[in-house]
Amino acid sequence: MNQELITAVEAIKTAILQSQYQAAKETTRVQLILYYGIGRYLSSKKGKKTWGTSVLESISSQLRKELPGLRGFSASNLKNMRLFYENWSFLEDQKSSDITGELSVSNANSSDASDELTAIIPISDFKLSGINLADFPVEDFFKVPFSHQITIFSKVKNLQERYYYIHRVVEENLQVDTLEILIKKDAYKHQKELPNNFDRTITPASLARKAVEMFKDEYLLDFINVEEIGERDAADVDERVVENAIIHNVKNFIMTFGKDFAFVGDQYHLEAFNEEFFSDLLFFNRELNCLVVVELKRGEFKPAYLGQLSAYLRIVDDKIKKPHENRTIGIVLCKSMNKQFAEYVIQDYDKPMGVTTYKSLSEMPEDMQKVLPDLDDIKKIL
Known part of the structure; x- marks a missing residue:
C-alpha cells in the first residue's frame, strides 16, 4: 500500500474514532458531520491519477481490517459521503455564524493524517450563494438520517423541494420507503394546502x-x-x-x-x-x-x-x-x-x-x- 493510501486510511480512521465518542449523544448530527467531512476529503482527492475507481474499495477494506466490526464504510457508502458533500458544498460560498462549526470535526489528534483531513473538514463558510440562508432548515437538516439524506439529494435537485422533504422526514418521522413514495408522487409540487390551523x-x-x-x-x-x-x-x-x-x-x-x-x-x-x-x-x-x-x-x-x-x-x-x-x-x-x-x-x-x-x-x-x-x-x- 503506497504512502498516500496509508495517509488516507489513517486520516479517515482518526476522524471516525474522534466522532464515535460524541455519537452516543447526538448520533445523527455527529454522523452527518463526520460523513460530510469525509465526503469533503474524498471530493478533494477526486480526479487525481492515483485515485481511480478501486481506491474507495481499498480504503474500505483497510478500514475494516484496522477497525474490526466497523459498519457503514463500504466503498458505495464512501461514494455516497462524497456525493453528500458535493450536493451541499455550494452552501459554503459565504460565511454564516449560524452554521459555522456544525459541519466540522475536532482537531484532537495532531498526526499528519488527521491534520490533512481536518484541514479540509472544518466548515467555516457555509452559506447559500444568492439564496437567503434564513430558509435553510438547519435544525431539521441535522435530524435527517444519512439514508434519508441519500434519497433526498439523489432524487431531488430543486433546493426548495429538498427543504420540503427534509421537514417532512423530521415532522413525521418518515421511513425511507415512505419518503421514496412521496418523492415519486411528487408530493412537493402537488401540495395545495387549504387555509387551515x-x-x-x-x-x-x-x-x-x-x-x-x-x-x-x-x-x-x-x-x-x-x-x-x-x-x-x-x-x-x-x-x-x-x-x-x-x-x-x-x-x-x-x-x-x-x-x-x-x-x-x-x-x-x-x-x-x-x-x-x-x-x-x-x-x-x-x-x-x-x-x-x-x-x-x-x-x-x-x-x-x-x-x-x-x-x-x-x-x-x-x-x-x-x-x-x-x-x-x-x-x-x-x-x-x-x-x-x-x-x-x-x-x-x-x-x-x-x-x-x-x-x-x-x-x-x-x-x-x-x-x-x-x-x-x-x-x-x-
Whole structure:
C-alpha cells in the first residue's frame, strides 16, 4: 500500500474514532458531520491519477481490517459521503455564524493524517450563494438520517423541494420507503394546502400533515345547502327538500369527498343548553379517526362562518365524539375566498378548521354535470 493510501486510511480512521465518542449523544448530527467531512476529503482527492475507481474499495477494506466490526464504510457508502458533500458544498460560498462549526470535526489528534483531513473538514463558510440562508432548515437538516439524506439529494435537485422533504422526514418521522413514495408522487409540487390551523390544533405533527393532505383546496359541488347566515326563512324548508334530493342523486359523488370518508348524514341535529343547530354535512374519516363537520356556503368566505363552525365543533366534541376518537375537524366549503385573508383569520381559532372552495355546475366538466340532477327536476321539487 503506497504512502498516500496509508495517509488516507489513517486520516479517515482518526476522524471516525474522534466522532464515535460524541455519537452516543447526538448520533445523527455527529454522523452527518463526520460523513460530510469525509465526503469533503474524498471530493478533494477526486480526479487525481492515483485515485481511480478501486481506491474507495481499498480504503474500505483497510478500514475494516484496522477497525474490526466497523459498519457503514463500504466503498458505495464512501461514494455516497462524497456525493453528500458535493450536493451541499455550494452552501459554503459565504460565511454564516449560524452554521459555522456544525459541519466540522475536532482537531484532537495532531498526526499528519488527521491534520490533512481536518484541514479540509472544518466548515467555516457555509452559506447559500444568492439564496437567503434564513430558509435553510438547519435544525431539521441535522435530524435527517444519512439514508434519508441519500434519497433526498439523489432524487431531488430543486433546493426548495429538498427543504420540503427534509421537514417532512423530521415532522413525521418518515421511513425511507415512505419518503421514496412521496418523492415519486411528487408530493412537493402537488401540495395545495387549504387555509387551515391544523399545525396548531392537531397533534402529533404527522396527524396534522395527514389532515392537510386529506382535504382538497377545491371541490366540484353545487346546490347543496346554499343558505347564507341570517337568511333562513320559510323557504328554508323547501331548500332542505332540494338538498335531500340532490344528496340522494349525487351520493356517489359526495362519497368522493376524499380518502376513507364515510358519510354520516346531512342537516345533522346538534343541541346544547336547549339551543338547536343543524350541521350541513357530517362525515367520519377512518384514517384521521375523527368526525368531520362540513358547512356549505353559497357566497364568498366570511369570518363569521368560522365562528359558527367553531360552535358546531364544540358541541360535536362534547356530545357526539367517542372517547377514542380524535378532535373533530371542521371545513367551510364556500363559493370563493381570499385565501390569504382566510389563512389570516383562521389562526385565532383553537378548533381544527380549514376553508376550501367549490366550483358551480357551469364550471364542472361535462361528465361531472351528468351526475347532478337536472335543473328542471329541481324546479319541480320546488
